[in-house]
Amino acid sequence: MDIDLARTWVQAIGAAVEQHEDHLTQLDSAIGDADHGVNMHRGFSAVTTALDDVAPDTVGALLVKAGTTLISSVGGASGPLYGGAFRAMGRTLDSPEATSREFAHALAAGLAAVQKLGAASPGDKTMIDAYAPALAAFRQRADAGAGLAAAALAAADAAEDGMRATTPMQARKGRASYLGARSVGHPDPGAASTALIFRALAETAVAR
Ligand code: ADP
Numbered sequence: 001m002d003i004d005l006a007r008t009w010v011q012a013i014g015a016a017v018e019q020h021e022d023h024l025t026q027l028d029s030a031i032g033d034a035d036h037g038v039n040m041h042r043g044f045s046a047v048t049t050a051l052d053d054v055a056p057d058t059v060g061a062l063l064v065k066a067g068t069t070l071i072s073s074v075g076g077a078s079g080p081l082y083g084g085a086f087r088a089m090g091r092t093l094d095s096p097e098a099t100s101r102e103f104a105h106a107l108a109a110g111l112a113a114v115q116k117l118g119a120a121s122p123g124d125k126t127m128i129d130a131y132a133p134a135l136a137a138f139r140q141r142a143d144a145g146a147g148l149a150a151a152a153l154a155a156a157d158a159a160e161d162g163m164r165a166t167t168p169m170q171a172r173k174g175r176a177s178y179l180g181a182r183s184v185g186h187p188d189p190g191a192a193s194t195a196l197i198f199r200a201l202a203e204t205a206v207a208r
């Protein structure tokens with residue numbers, strides 16, 4: 001991972017959430033308040049604009065800027081959670097380039113931030129149910145010596161499997177938890193956006 005790739009990744013997330021805005025909002029209309037697509041699109045548009053004006057000298061500085069912008073531009077729960085994740089990732093990456101193992105460490109810090117802020121666990125039907133398996137897959141590949149692209153492809157597949165696995169879960173955190181048993185039978189919107197974020201990472205790294 002390097003500064004250019006991090007920038008391209010964040011831009012690719014922006015394009016993906018724009019393309020899938022209606023889908024994310026539909027998922028959130030089933031078990032939430034129908035704003036997840038709008039929140040993600042607004043947040044990553046703001047990030048893309050904010051990054052146009054800066055020339056960070058480390059991968060971490062770029063990701064911290066992205067996170068801070070998400071926190072200040074998104075009102076829903078997902079803004080502080082993703083913003084906190086990007087900031088925590090960034091704080092571990094204080095050089096212009098990171099190996100895939102260093103990036104795995106950053107992804108782990110991001111997940112820890114989501115868990116600290118939102119107090120959700122695996123199985124609660126949140127973004128964590130896509131993020132945790134994605135991190136595990138990424139780390140396994142990176143520890144085995146894989147580069148960013150191979151690790152990110154495995155992570156994207158695991159995130160998508162994790163997102164699908166949220167469908168039969170009953171939500172125990174966030175707005176969807178207010179629905180109780182009626183949250184069963186729908187995929188979690190935040191797990192779906194996490195899958196987009198990891199797919200964007202894989203596509204960006206493969207295209208390099
Ligand atoms: P809001 O719920 O405020 O409308 P969004 O619709 O943008 O915010 O985001 C909803 C998503 O946020 C959920 O689908 C879920 O994945 C995630 N989420 C909500 N609360 C938590 C939490 N406590 N921990 C982890 N993720 C959460």
Ligand code: MG
Binds near residue numbers: 032033
């Ligand atoms: Mg919502």
